[in-house]
Amino acid sequence: MKPLRMLPLIYYLATKGAMQHPIVLTTVELGKELKVSQQTASRLLRQLEGLGFIKREAFKRGQYVILTDKGLELLSQVYVGLQKVFGEVPEVLTLEGEVFTGLGEGAFYVTREGYRSQFIKKLGFEPFPGTLNLRIKNINGINTRRLLEHYQGIEIQGFSNGLRTYGPVKCFKAKINGKLDGALLLIKRSHYGFDVAEIISAYNLRKELNLRDGDLVHVGVRVKTVEA
Amino acid sequence: MKPLRMLPLIYYLATKGAMQHPIVLTTVELGKELKVSQQTASRLLRQLEGLGFIKREAFKRGQYVILTDKGLELLSQVYVGLQKVFGEVPEVLTLEGEVFTGLGEGAFYVTREGYRSQFIKKLGFEPFPGTLNLRIKNINGINTRRLLEHYQGIEIQGFSNGLRTYGPVKCFKAKINGKLDGALLLIKRSHYGFDVAEIISAYNLRKELNLRDGDLVHVGVRVKTVEA
Structure with a gap:
């Protein structure tokens, strides 16, 4: 369960496209989206990186963020888990x-x-x-x-x-x-x-x-x- | 994003069957699963109920927990969101x-x-x-x-x-x-x-x-x- 704690943010990043390519994020924007302070948004991204779920790289006006294999692994696990609970596992x-x-x-x-x-x-x-x-x-x-x-x-x-x-x-x-x-x-x-x-x-x-x-x-x- | 905060626990309850029927939970077990204290597990369930994501009912040795329509709504949203990011929206x-x-x-x-x-x-x-x-x-x-x-x-x-x-x-x-x-x-x-x-x-x-x-x-x- 422990890694699931980061699921909401990982899911959010995936819906923004970070599964396929690096997305541009600022901690100000992210804070607004998550309804938390900029400081908290920044800390969450740092945690996510520390746990190996994302790779990020700073540039002048923000940062690039992309999900790692480990991040995709968690999403895959949850996606298949949801297929199971919705009774929709494909044949x-x-x-x-x-x-x-x-x-x-x-x-x-x-x-x-x-x-x-x-x-x-x-x-x-x-x-x-x-x-x-x-x-x-x-x-x-x-x-x-x-x-x-x-x-x-x-x-x-x-x-x-x-x-x-x-x-x-x-x-x-x-x-x-x-x-x-x-x-x-x-x-x-x-x-x-x-x-x-x-x-x-x-x-x-x-x-x-x-x-x-x-x-x-x-x-x-x-x-x-x-x-x- | 705010309601997504509860996604990990809602997902966990769904994988235990709480989408279809009431499941029996004790806060001791849940704490172990979530790697948090019994007190924290208890507080999380209270929050989840307060936000309307679960219905629960105490009995002698634990409690029954079932996801509400609002809980299923959140899971449905995330499930369809994952179908989209995985490029698997059905026709x-x-x-x-x-x-x-x-x-x-x-x-x-x-x-x-x-x-x-x-x-x-x-x-x-x-x-x-x-x-x-x-x-x-x-x-x-x-x-x-x-x-x-x-x-x-x-x-x-x-x-x-x-x-x-x-x-x-x-x-x-x-x-x-x-x-x-x-x-x-x-x-x-x-x-x-x-x-x-x-x-x-x-x-x-x-x-x-x-x-x-x-x-x-x-x-x-x-x-x-x-x-x-």
Whole structure:
């Protein structure tokens, strides 16, 4: 609950556009909006920055303020929370991304027995050894990717084989280009940011869908887990 | 912004179920959740009640707390606000309600020239003199009806004819039972609550759709205004 304390101001900044781009703020204006003194407005922004929810930069007549990943994370959490209380969790979210060649470690991870056996059991297919990496280029897609963190997915548990510890992976069943079934992976501790989606499938997606780097791929992500 | 100050606690109560039904709370638990003292938790609940966001009732081992219409109103506003910042405003919302016979004043209002001429101009049809009243029975439908207040609709302006002042009406184009076009009206100062939807159409909907009191009607409400 503690981080929620800053929700009103973070929400306010988001409605002013600070989710997409730096907005210009003066503490005088902000004070008026919040019905608090300029000093209090200034202190609130300082707190928000101290907690890592915003980045800001002073300039002559005011300051630029933009929400950080942590700020967007809080908004995403609350947004999905509200979808739940309003009974409006979507069944399918859609994403588009451009194919790119990763560092090649996808195949390594997917073929670890600790993961592989869980993929077969929980996703219902044996994955082709490799991931299809997509870079999401539009802001709505990146937001959607961000929201996925807060939906219930299919949990692949982490494990240790004595030599190394492998982290947990959250998956969502997905339809690739409206044709082939697969899954989108949210890999914890991934070195990729929120603009990357990693896809696995029983198929060699690059080959079956005739994909090259730079091609646009459409992913329909199933987020509503069927109630048992 | 001022009412937003209470958003974190209202959101928290909603995630605990207080949107649908009274939840049992003790100030000890709440203090733990909020990481504040029991006294502060108690004071926050008192404030929330004083501002009209919750109703509560003490019983032996704690208190029942439920969000009021005003509390739900704030959540609805923030939820729709977040849909906007996440670029996820839906195009169509769906509602279902049971036909009931109103007090008969629908025909009177719809035929006032000040409204009638605006309906023709802004909705593109001359309404049949009468409204189809639907009572929404399920909680998700009532929530949807509540959310409509926060979407941009088609504004029918209020007017005065010298004898009386007629209030503004917000409309949304709608498809009735997937067949006939019409509009859903959000009548300000209506004596109906959030469980009633009033529909107009160029058609006599009761006749064309062969409806009787108690019949279930499906309404697809178009909420995303096409950008000019």
